[in-house]
Amino acid sequence: MIRLALAAVMTLCAATAQAEIEVQEVTSPGGTDAWLVETHEIPFVAVEIFFRGGASLDREGKRGAANLMTALIEEGSGDLDAQAFQIELETMAAEFSYDVYDDALTVSARFLTDNRDAAVALLNQSLTDPRFDEPAIERVRGQVLSNIRSDAQDPNDIASETFYREAFGAHPYGSDLNGTIESVSALTRDDLLQSFDDTIVRDRASVAVVGDITPEELGAMLDTLFDGLPDSGPPLPEDVAVGISGGQTVIEFPSPQSVALFGHAGMDREDPDYFAAYILNEILGGSGRQSILMEEVREKRGLTYGVGSYLVAKDHADLYLGSVASANDRIGEAIEVIRDEWARMAEDGVTAEQLAEAKTYITGAYPLRFDGNARIANILVGMQFTGLPADYIATRNDRMNAVTLEDINRVAGALLKPEALHFVVVGQPEGVVGTN
Template sequence: MLRILLALCLFATTAHAESDIKEVTSPGGIDAWVVEEPSIPFVSIEIRFRGSASLDLPGKRGATNLMTGLIEEGSGEMTAQEFQTAREALAARFSFRAFDDTLSISASVLTENRDEALALLRQALTDPTFEQDALDRVRAQVLSGIASAEKDPNDIAGMAFDAAAFGDHPYGSSIDGTVETVNALTREDMFAAHRNALTRDRVFVSVVGDITADQVGPMLDDLLGGLPAEGPPLPGDVAFGLDGGITVVEFDTPQSVAYFGHAGIKRDDPDFFAAYIMNQVLGAGGFESRLMTEVREKRGLTYGIRSYLVPKFHSEMVFGSVASSNATIAEAIEVIRAEWARMAEDGLTPDELETAKTYLTGEYPLRFDGNSEIAKIMVGMQMIGLPPDYVINRNDYIEAVTLEDVNRVAAELLKPEALHFVVVGKPVGLDSTN
């Protein structure tokens, strides 16, 4: 049991409460982290299943995403409308989302009807019906999203970048699938996707609110015990597959969108915090970042630009995005490459390091702004293998990074010659290099 300082935002007022993270294992073997917070009569539950859309079967791309959209669309003996009516009567909130590597389930329920609300959630998770009319209705929504993405420069750039960087790996294609794969999906495919994605061997749970740790174990067995014990193998790791250069995707628009990046750093790398601070200064720090200063403030080439560290479960990259007019996108790319090189060669200044540390340590407690957010943070920590005391020590990790650490990592990680830009639009003076 660990004492942690959590900032709880209750009734729009931020209060600080010292709470216990308790590690619980249910009688059936399901692990969870629990924070008891009885001051408000509701409970937030965050459930994550590792695998998600990465487990789509060959030729079935989009199955997990479509299945996830159907979980509330009828279960047990209830139709979709009956399920929604029952949920609303209980004032319960459920949400279900599929991502590359994670299927996310969020629930907030009142203490007074917790058992009834969780029984409804259990029915949705363990006994979905995937009726054909619901399947056709949600399929139409997904297809509408796919059609919209095919006309959106940002979506086009993202899909082209992923396809080039990750090829046949699941990361190389949209979790939505294609018009062809989604149209071909059947009810049997939904049941198969459900069996593969929702399994007890890959579940992570956090619970925050008006409940005791002793109550959580039996609750989890009741809620999740009916799911399959094990899932199929996860996909293997994949190296970032793009060399430096430019890919232009012609699209009739007055403004070009560019996605750019190269290989990155793993989340469990000892140098991750140094890279995190470096990226804050390079492109994650909003108007204080170098990229925003050079590309927007000094030259007026864009409204916004950011860079990210993206440590996925099976690959990692340093990634960024920018939009500029067709006439100026080439100049924007030149400036980005120059800032990448300047950071790699010269590193941060002492003032930049201290400013970044002050921001990163100051904003961290503000993330804990309610039961749901605390639960999300805790389940995310579990998924990447962080211990409960990370909440206490995280800012110490930031403070321990030295200027020498950051500048060494910048020189090792940032490779301006390896940056690949995928540009969607009609850029002037810019041609594909491959």
């Protein structure tokens, strides 16, 4: 019944999200910074935390440690084992979730105002005193190993792992954050505790809070939430150049169709031309509207059900990627069309009409993202994590609209490198031969 009440409140949050969002920058008495959107219409608070580093902090020979460790945080802390921890969450109508990515370990919390103190105390306990009981380790380890075995039979995962290995080699980006059968099987409880201490540190935390809480209350809450966390952790990895070159890698896989991941180096999120690159990608291969690649590959030629491209701005490297799937006897043609359109866009750019249509879609769709406290908190913490200012929500569409036709076509010529496009093809492609 309590959990149903929380679900009802979260639904109301989504229904009553405000179009105008005022972001307050708060610093706690203990020196922790956070962004706050204060709204008292409903007695609910959403908290998002990103700890920079994530799986890229796995120590040598310990690949998969951060992933396994993160999955175990909710398996109990302090004097609460896994079952007692979940019962405690249910009792106070709170929800916690923990995830890890290449560059961040993320924490999400949702709770009612009346239970705020108890929820924050439990969240702090999970971030400072994990149990990592051996039975839980072995159970979750088994789940991770099952996922690794499953991914090894998934063409999309094979393509992704191969592309990143060829692009980044021995850098953490060059291997799957899940680890390997061998590395995960060898991880010990001490390895997981080390990963926990390396990853969850105060000075790498970005925090966003949305809901029924004042700046003064938030300041006190932050000091409780981060009490006991280490101040800092080990150095982050070095930046890495994208080492993959133009051509094709073909991996034989028994399937009636082939999947391909393709791409080359991208653009840093802090580059002043990033807004132009964002719009350019929306026109070329973005998934939010009818793109050139969808028109040429699917609509005109019927080579695929879907094709798209996207910018990937990581902390230590940047990619411009795309994906497509097609029948084995047609994937070669799909690849040829994609290369041709990549080259045509680099040479000719976009039209004024294409630019106007893309701006209309991008700016019109943006306000729809802010459909609830939890979504707003997630957007805010992402803004902090990527170095955007607190007023970005208010200025973002103006920045998009400021991109000129000259800007976008200049960026097209610099960013799009058809000769550098590399395709990793998994399947039994006819007429497609590896070049390396």
